Amino acid sequence: MMKGxxxxxxxxxxxxxxxxxxxxxxxxxxxxxxxxxVKNVCGRCHSAQRVCANLGRDQIYWERTxxxxxxxGAALSAPxxxxxxxxxAGQKKDxxxxxx
Ligand code: HEC
Numbered sequence: 652m653m654k655g656x657x658x659x660x661x662x663x664x665x666x667x668x669x670x671x672x673x674x675x676x677x678x679x680x681x682x683x684x685x686x687x688x689v690k691n692v693c694g695r696c697h698s699a700q701r702v703c704a705n706l707g708r709d710q711i712y713w714e715r716t717x718x719x720x721x722x723x724g725a726a727l728s729a730p731x732x733x734x735x736x737x738x739x740a741g742q743k744k745d746x747x748x749x750x751x
Contacts, residue, residue: 685738688731690749696723702739703750710740 693702705716713736721727727735744750 681734682738682741685734685736686748688727688735689738692725692727692731693720693735694749696725699749703744703747706739706742706744706747706750708740710736713737713739 689699689702693699705712714732717725717727717732717735717739721732
């Protein structure tokens with residue numbers, strides 16, 4: 652009887668840990684969301700080169716710039732701005748998938 656309870660407790664702890672490990676998956680989802688936004692939205696008014704020329708800048712630059720793009724007319728929600736800014740702040744000119 653005690654042994655059965657121990658096994659049950661072990662399974663519950665393990666299941667809880669497995670649930671918490673969803674964090675990296677969320678981060679990956681965030682990245683691919685940012686990438687899709689940049690590919691779909693940012694080339695509509697100017698070329699991607701305009702974006703690429705500014706890669707290497709930080710999150711604050713990108714949040715300001717993407718917010719300004721919304722004022723310019725880009726179709727972006729507040730969470731989109733944050734996803735796109737996080738994604739762009741992590742990209743480099745020579746490796747960004749939308750720059751070649
Ligand atoms: C609705 C049209 C439109 C869309 C969509 C758009 N932009 Fe722009 N973008 C502009 C205009 C107009 C300018 C020039 C005026 C300015 O800098 O605000 C510009 C300029 C820029 C610049 C140059 C800023 C500088 O200081 O030299 C960057 C970088 C940029 N956009 C990035 C982006 C990114 C990233 C996206 C996607 C999230 C995007 N743009 C989507 C209209 C747009």
